[in-house]
Amino acid sequence: MLEKQDSDTTSNTSSSATSLGTKVVHAGVNKAQQGSPFMQGPTFASTFHLSGEVDNDHHQYARFHNPTWDALEQGLGELEQGKAIIFPSGMAAGAAVMTALVEAGDTILLQSDGYYATRAYAETFLQKFGVTILAVPTLEIPNQDFSKIKLAFIETPSNPLLDVINIQELAEKIHAAGCLLAIDNTTLTPLGQQPLLLGADISMCSDTKALNGHSDVVFGHVATQREDLFDAMQLWRKLSGNIPGPMETWLVHRGLASLDMRLERMVNNAQVVAEYLEKHSKVKMIRYPGLKSDPSHEVACQQMHHFGFIISFDLGEKENADQFLQNAQMIFEATSFGGMHTMAERRARWGTDDVSAGLIRLSIGCERVGDLLLDIEQALS
Ligand SMILES: Cc1ncc(COP(=O)(O)O)c(C=O)c1O
Numbered sequence: 001m002l003e004k005q006d007s008d009t010t011s012n013t014s015s016s017a018t019s020l021g022t023k024v025v026h027a028g029v030n031k032a033q034q035g036s037p038f039m040q041g042p043t044f045a046s047t048f049h050l051s052g053e054v055d056n057d058h059h060q061y062a063r064f065h066n067p068t069w070d071a072l073e074q075g076l077g078e079l080e081q082g083k084a085i086i087f088p089s090g091m092a093a094g095a096a097v098m099t100a101l102v103e104a105g106d107t108i109l110l111q112s113d114g115y116y117a118t119r120a121y122a123e124t125f126l127q128k129f130g131v132t133i134l135a136v137p138t139l140e141i142p143n144q145d146f147s148k149i150k151l152a153f154i155e156t157p158s159n160p161l162l163d164v165i166n167i168q169e170l171a172e173k174i175h176a177a178g179c180l181l182a183i184d185n186t187t188l189t190p191l192g193q194q195p196l197l198l199g200a201d202i203s204m205c206s207d208t209k210a211l212n213g214h215s216d217v218v219f220g221h222v223a224t225q226r227e228d229l230f231d232a233m234q235l236w237r238k239l240s241g242n243i244p245g246p247m248e249t250w251l252v253h254r255g256l257a258s259l260d261m262r263l264e265r266m267v268n269n270a271q272v273v274a275e276y277l278e279k280h281s282k283v284k285m286i287r288y289p290g291l292k293s294d295p296s297h298e299v300a301c302q303q304m305h306h307f308g309f310i311i312s313f314d315l316g317e318k319e320n321a322d323q324f325l326q327n328a329q330m331i332f333e334a335t336s337f338g339g340m341h342t343m344a345e346r347r348a349r350w351g352t353d354d355v356s357a358g359l360i361r362l363s364i365g366c367e368r369v370g371d372l373l374l375d376i377e378q379a380l381s
Pocket of ligand 1: 089090091092094115155159184186187206207208209218219220
């Protein structure tokens with residue numbers, strides 16, 4: 001996709017594909033075999049033939065493993081440059097990280113301005129078993145004392161205000177203190193940022209968003225290069241039964257193949273729309289890491305392969321934001337991001353984020369940018 005990505009993320013871990021943009025098309029696809037289907041369909045099976053002693057080289061029971069998971073996990077592992085485990089949602093993936101890797105008496109560091117459900121899960125279900133939750137604003141995280149923290153679980157760019165943390169610098173500090181670093185990479189996907197290569201122990205993603213990209217599946221994954229962490233999170237999935245269905249898994253794998261192509265359109269569109277909004281008199285504040293004036297721009301240039309497709313902008317009053325959303329013809333009002341269709345919402349309507357009443361989170365889709373600009377122009381006027 002973007003030139004920077006094609007040159008910067010070249011690797012040769014698994015296939016002869018040279019850039020991530022090419023790898024994503026081939027990720028987890030079966031080797032060519034005479035007469036076999038070009039694309040494998042989902043395997044609907046709860047159990048597998050298993051005679052004699054337990055045979056760990058073959059499928060046994062579908063809560064442990066199944067062929068449809070194997071193909072997607074293989075593909076995601078290639079992209080993340082680690083070993084991947086898939087889950088039925090981004091929250092299940094995040095819960096695996098937080099539940100499998102900490103014990104009573106440990107402290108987890110989270111963002112106070114990150115995705116609220118991650119905090120809510122930890123505060124509701126982990127705190128009562130003796131885990132301490134420390135929630136800190138994104139930009140204050142690098143200055144924390146990590147010596148008493150077991151796991152830092154950080155979203156960068158943060159959602160919805162798009163602050164960016166330098167992952168490499170944070171990983172060095174965190175590892176020096178003996179703490180683990182997990183990065184929620186949902187807003188960028190492995191094509192936009194590679195947390196494991198930047199030093200994080202775990203990369204986590206809600207694949208409900210851009211990775212699947214078609215707004216029809218809820219899904220998630222984690223990836224790591226550490227066998228001990230992999231084993232712990234995989235065991236949590238097996239014993240808690242937090243497993244994705246084969247149909248959803250197959251749909252995500254199908255969506256994955258077009259990720260680079262979709263992102264190219266979305267990210268290029270987002271840059272044009274952000275530059276337009278930045279100059280508009282009705283826009284009181286705008287955040288997009290691709291804008292040179294944005295506080296995240298410098299770090300984004302260092303570690304991100306693209307600037308993403310989310311723009312947050314403030315229209316001042318609640319009424320102005322509601323009017324914009326009502327006027328827009330092409331922009332769907334919905335609470336998600338990363339899909340083919342441009343969507344937006346007034347984030348404060350949930351009461352879960354500390355954002356102003358007029359803040360709109362806009363997720364730019366794959367429409368033609370000229371049409372989007374016309375719609376935005378008329379909705380603002
Ligand atoms: C940054 C981030 N992480 C995690 C999640 C949770 O993902 P899911 O809705 O797939 O459970 C979301 C959902 O919006 C998110 O925005």
